[in-house]
Amino acid sequence: MLINRISMIEAGSIWPHLYKKFPIPRLGVVLLGTILKNHGFDVKIFVEDISEIDWSFVESSDLVGISTITSTAPRAYALADLIRKKGIPVIMGGIHPTFMPEEALQHADYVVRGEADLTFISLINYLRKGSPNINDIKGISFKDSLGKIYHNPIPDLIDNLDILPSPDFSLLKGFRSNNIYPISTSRGCPFDCKFCSVIQMFGRRYRFRSVEKTLIDIKMAIKSSNGIIFFVDDNFSAHKGRTKDILKGMIEEKIKARWSAQVRIDVAKDEELLRLMAESGCSTLYVGFESINPQTLKYYNKKQDLNDIVNSIKNIKSAGIHIHGMFVLGADTDDIETIKRTADFAITNGIDTVQFMILTPLPGTPFFFEMQDSGRLIHMDWSRYDGHHVVFKPKMNIEMLQIETIQAMKKFYSWKYIIKNFVNLNFYYALIGLYGKILINKTLKNIGEYLESIHSLSFEKTV
Structure with a gap:
């Protein structure tokens, strides 16, 4: 051929x-x-x-x-x-x-x-x-x-990620210098959250590119972008010593970047790591808090508690770094009050931006098989498996889980949030809040049709 x-x-x-x-x-x-x-x-x-x-x-x-x-x-x-x-x-x-x-x-x-x-x-x-x-x-x-x-049998995981080339974004149509430039420094995650598909795809063994190769990738990104990069590693700080070496390299080589990354809350227990992050240009950490409900944290197998979460927020913000808080709602241990308390918690503790996601059984995860085996999947319209739609039968009321999650977003991205950030000259966050408010109001108006469809499917499965 x-x-x-x-x-x-x-x-x-x-x-x-x-x-x-x-x-x-x-x-x-x-x-x-x-x-x-x-x-x-x-x-x-x-x-x-x-x-x-x-x-x-x-x-x-x-x-x-x-x-x-x-x-x-x-x-x-x-x-x-x-x-x-x-x-x-x-x-x-x-x-x-x-x-x-x-x-x-x-x-x-x-x-x-x-x-x-x-x-x-x-x-x-x-x-x-x-x-x-x-x-x-x-x-x-x-x-x-x-x-x-x-x-055919699944391939072995690549041990040495240095054998892979630096991705060439000139091949990507429409990718411009003002786009956020993604960089991967590692694969795999040593943790085993119940709903996460990362382990099933990339394994629990943490594999990485060398510090030298990573710095080359970062320099290439800076040359072809406006200096905004996102480390797409599932946990950028899983190996803290290596992460520190990368950040020290960025500082020593005077690499000017504004960067963000996904991390767990344990990053906030290391004062040196937070200092290096701030000095190297970290603007925002995307933190997987997942829940403020102790029972839900155990259900998710997060190995963290509420005090850890509160302390991590204080330490990260004290370092001058913004926080994007990620929460997953709808576990069997949750109820409507959990959702409302989560929104209040995010506001009270000064989290800068949030994602309130609905627990979603993604294929390949332990949670998917649990829902499939128990007959709790409502449908397999995969387009709705995006974290914004209820696609399984939760213990709480389906409609309330769907609507209250959107309402939690609406409560967070309020006029107070928009005005506060505008007055403080945080125009980026003010615009996020304004865009979020418009989109959330539109979603609330249109969610009824989806709720009607899943209500009939859920009812059919129980009769």
């Missing part, structure tokens, strides 16, 4: 939400595109949340790769169906096809499961040359001529 031109697509989200305003491309599709370019292919990357697809390039491609998470799977499938009708083969990958490969194979010619950095190019070479033998390519799912499905 002749393959020269390849399109890589990251499917976009369907439903609006507050953080769609600030899209950050997932690195998987960009990294694969970079690897293909380095092997001599003519490649372009399209991330729908950033720019429209150039269909003239796609339709002239010899092959198309599509990456998707669970909430974008319906859109990814629609794109794959459209492209295959034009006679162009499609390979699908990403976290959702990894755990739902047979479903994905209804729309794609091949599925690449798990870490695809090495296996994807092997599959391309098989399609071009007939070698290596497809049965020897780990992580590939495919159908034979009779329609029988085969799932």
Whole structure:
């Protein structure tokens, strides 16, 4: 098969939400595109949340790769169906096809499961040359001529992430200097939160790029951007000594950046680490608080308590760093008062921005299997598995969980929040609050139709 031109697509989200305003491309599709370019292919990357697809390039491609998470799977499938009708083969990958490969194979010619950095190019070479033998390519799912499905063993996790190239964002259509530049310094997470799919995809073993390679990636980002970067590691400070070395390197080499990262609350127990973060340009830490309900924290297997959360907020803010607090609502141990108290807690403790997400059973997670086995999944409209819709039968009232979560967002992003930040010249946060208020009011008006649909589905399953 002749393959020269390849399109890589990251499917976009369907439903609006507050953080769609600030899209950050997932690195998987960009990294694969970079690897293909380095092997001599003519490649372009399209991330729908950033720019429209150039269909003239796609339709002239010899092959198309599509990456998707669970909430974008319906859109990814629609794109794959459209492209295959034009006679162009499609390979699908990403976290959702990894755990739902047979479903994905209804729309794609091949599925690449798990870490695809090495296996994807092997599959391309098989399609071009007939070698290596497809049965020897780990992580590939495919159908034979009779329609029988085969799932090759999942590939080994990559130990040394330094073998991977720095992602080339010039391949990504519409990516501009004012976009937030994502950087990955590690994979995996040593913790095991019940609802998280990271461990299932990337393992509990913490793997990382060297400090030297990471600093090179950061410098490349600064050259091609406005200096705003986001470390997309699932836990940027999982290995604190290494994180400190990166930050010291940024300071010593006078790298001017404004950066953010995802961390756990234990980062706030290390005064030196917080100081280095502030000195190196950290503007915001995205902290997975998850809950203020002690029973829910145990249910989530978070290994933290409310005092830890309160102290972490104080310490992070004392270091001059903003906090984006992430909370997950709707566990069996929660009730309506939990949601209301969470909003009050976030306001009272001065958290700068928040995400109040509805607990979502993502395929591959322990929570998904628990809900599936107990018959508590309401539906599998994957587009609603975005953390903003109730998709399982909680212990509390379904409608109240849905509405009160939105109301909690509305309470946080109030006129008081907007005016306070405007008066204090925090125009960025004032605009976030204003945009959030508009979107939340719109969501409240439109959520009734969804609630009616899931009410009938939930009722049907109980009669």
